[in-house]
Amino acid sequence: MAVVGxxxxxxxxxxxxxxxxxxxxxxxxxxxxxxxxxSFVTGGREVDNGQHVILGCCTAFLELAEELGMRRELxxxxxxxxxxxxxxxxxxxxxxxxxxxxxxxxPFLRFRALGARARMAVTWxxxxxxxxxxxxxxxxxxxxxxxxHHQGAExxxxxxxxxxxxxxxxxxxxxxxxxxxxxxxTAFLGDSGAARxxxxxxxxxxxxxxAAGRLDAVRLRxxxxxxxxxxxxxxxxxxxxxxxGSEELDEVDAAVIAIPxxxxxxxxxxxxxxVRDLEGFRSQPIVDVxxxxxxxxxxxxxxxxxxxxxxxxxxxxxxxxxCCSLSSAAEWIGEPEERLxxxxxxxxxxxxxxxxxxxxxxxxxxxxxxxxxxxxxxLHRPGxxxxxxxxxxxxxxxxxxxxxxxEGAVRSGRRAAAALLGTLGAPRARPAxxxxx
Numbered sequence: 001m002a003v004v005g006x007x008x009x010x011x012x013x014x015x016x017x018x019x020x021x022x023x024x025x026x027x028x029x030x031x032x033x034x035x036x037x038x039s040f041v042t043g044g045r046e047v048d049n050g051q052h053v054i055l056g057c058c059t060a061f062l063e064l065a066e067e068l069g070m071r072r073e074l075x076x077x078x079x080x081x082x083x084x085x086x087x088x089x090x091x092x093x094x095x096x097x098x099x100x101x102x103x104x105x106x107p108f109l110r111f112r113a114l115g116a117r118a119r120m121a122v123t124w125x126x127x128x129x130x131x132x133x134x135x136x137x138x139x140x141x142x143x144x145x146x147x148x149h150h151q152g153a154e155x156x157x158x159x160x161x162x163x164x165x166x167x168x169x170x171x172x173x174x175x176x177x178x179x180x181x182x183x184x185x186t187a188f189l190g191d192s193g194a195a196r197x198x199x200x201x202x203x204x205x206x207x208x209x210x211a212a213g214r215l216d217a218v219r220l221r222x223x224x225x226x227x228x229x230x231x232x233x234x235x236x237x238x239x240x241x242x243x244x245g246s247e248e249l250d251e252v253d254a255a256v257i258a259i260p261x262x263x264x265x266x267x268x269x270x271x272x273x274x275v276r277d278l279e280g281f282r283s284q285p286i287v288d289v290x291x292x293x294x295x296x297x298x299x300x301x302x303x304x305x306x307x308x309x310x311x312x313x314x315x316x317x318x319x320x321x322x323c324c325s326l327s328s329a330a331e332w333i334g335e336p337e338e339r340l341x342x343x344x345x346x347x348x349x350x351x352x353x354x355x356x357x358x359x360x361x362x363x364x365x366x367x368x369x370x371x372x373x374x375x376x377x378x379l380h381r382p383g384x385x386x387x388x389x390x391x392x393x394x395x396x397x398x399x400x401x402x403x404x405x406x407e408g409a410v411r412s413g414r415r416a417a418a419a420l421l422g423t424l425g426a427p428r429a430r431p432a433x434x435x436x437x
Contacts, residue, residue, distance in 0.1 A: 001420075002027060002237060002255040003215075004224045007035020008406055009394040010258035011211040012064060012413030017256075020417070020426040024215045027239060027250075029223035034208035036371065036396075037406055042290075043364050048204045050286050050368060051315050051325040053166075056080075056196035057186050058407035060414065068210040076198030080104070083304040084113040085314075085351035086158065090304075095192065101126070103192040113307060118154040125149040129184050137178035139377050145177040162305040163187075166312050166327040168403045169284045169372040179375035179403060197303070199315065224259075226268030227391070234391045238268065254424055256416050258394035262370060274387030277380045281397060285333040286371035287326040289344035289363065296320050296358035311347045320358075322348065333369055340365040372404035373397040384416040389423050392416040 001017055003010045006028035014024045032038045039048050054061055056076060065071045080103075081094040091113035095103040105126075111119060128149050137145070142164070151160060160172060160180075167183040168175045187195040200207065212218045219239075225247060226238035234255055240247040257264065257273075261281040264270065289311075303315040310332060313325045324344040326332055332340060341363030349355050373396075381399040384392040394416035395409065402408035 001025070002250065002252040003258060004237070004255060005029075005035065005258035005395075006033045006208065006212065006218060006220075007258060007395070008037050008061075008064075008208070008409035009396060009413040009416070010035070010256065011208060011215075012060075012410040013256040013258060013394050013417045014215045014413075015064075015067065015211055016414050016417035017421070018215055020421055022427055025217040025219065026212065026215055027222045027224050027237070028218065028220050031220050032205070033212050033218070033220075034205050035409075036368065036404075037204045037409070038208060039203035039205035042366065043362060045290070045321075046203050046205075047288075047290060047323075047364075047366060048200075049366055050288055050371065051313065051323050052199065052204060052406055053313075054198045054406060055187055055194060056198070057190060057194035058198075058405070060410040061407045064211075064410050065207065068207060068214075070202075070207060070210060073200055073202045073206065074198055075201050077196040080193075080195040080197065082197065083301050084158065084162065084307055085304045086113055086307040087350065090351075095195070098192065100192040100194070101130075101189050104188060104195070113158045115154060118152065118158070121150055121152065122155050122159050125151055125155075126184065126188065129181050130189055132181075132185075134178065137181060138176055140177045141173050141377050142175050142177045142180040143173040145181070146172065158307045162307055162312055166325065167405075168375055169286060169327045170374045170376075171328055174284075175375050176377040176379070182401065183403065199303075224257075224267070227255075227270075227272060229269060229272040229388065232388065234388050254390035254420055256392050256394050256413070256420065258413060258416070260370065260395060261373065261397055264393075272388060273391060273393075275382055275393065277382075280376070280379055282374045282376065283370040284327075284372055284374055285329045285367065285369045287329040287332050287340060287368075288366045289324040289326070289340050290317075290366070291322045291324065291341065291344060291348070291360060292362040293320040293322070293355060293358040294361045297354040297356075299352060299354045306347060306351060309347045309351075311344055314348060320361075324348065329367075333367055337363075337365045375403055384412070384419040385423075390420070392420045 001022045003014045003026045006026050017024050079095050084091045093111050164180050224237050228236040236249045236251050238247050261278045265278045311324045315323045317323050383399045394412045396404040398412045400408045400411045
């Protein structure tokens, strides 16, 4: 079986197929594994292409890490706690050891990042969010939902924007109420441990490398450009080097296509898959700014959220090394690196006193112009099945119910593999020896 794309969705699908006894070859157009969750070297330092975060509710990704023997390479809070840095001073929100939603309801009443009226408004909105109206929420912009529930500028700036915008990577007015409320209900109104924040303590590429090492073959710099169909089934994939050159035809018995919608639209023979409405997908960029300080006093936090700032979150990545995350960064994606570095440095110095006497020794910016899809009102996300019985789709953009996250990618890969095995059945036996490329 072939898997097209070596992102988390493709790798999760490949692992599930391998466990079922299939022989799996992954075809990846780039030189890197991991897709949107990969790492590369810049300025002599290996960095991830974005500050990827998991939550306690990201059970599929946590299971993947366990399967790969890398659970210890994930740091996950024992209890949800976040530091909010505003221009008026810091404020902490820390969950209590109580059942949901009381674990956050009581601390929230003392959350100093919001004034008393805004705290009450958000509290009432969170209570209202427990009641679901799926038909309306799918077509309504989240800003309309916020307006109906009397969420003013302060509530949006200090609560909804820091928590929802990074999760969906889009402005509040561009996403459906359903997508935004999924985040709120899953993280804040679900299990008391659901909102715990975590991240990888090693470059994310290590997870992709470990997964790829369990598959039969991985071919990098191998771009799939089209599909060949005969008798109502996929017969072969057209494969060419990413840099150009001649194509070759790879005979396959089945395939998981785990590539973003903008690439899927360019696939020759797409009509045979019967996938519709791809033109409705739009993407949003993410910018990360990496700052290395000398002479900084102890910061006193591992990560923090910034309110009223283009920099939504900042993470401590090592001694003097801070990574600033700018989600929904259409305004900033085209800016020169030096301006992005100056912006992040200025925003941090305004809120972190420990940086007052520090010297900025190095700054760099990483950009992903098409980081994630926008879960817009009325957007149709396809499931894994296509018109061909031996082809399925995977990717965080497919209908997982989750926004474009590592969790959504892993879930999509597993779901695609299950759909393919459900149609074709698992092989009877797997040879004892496998060859890893």
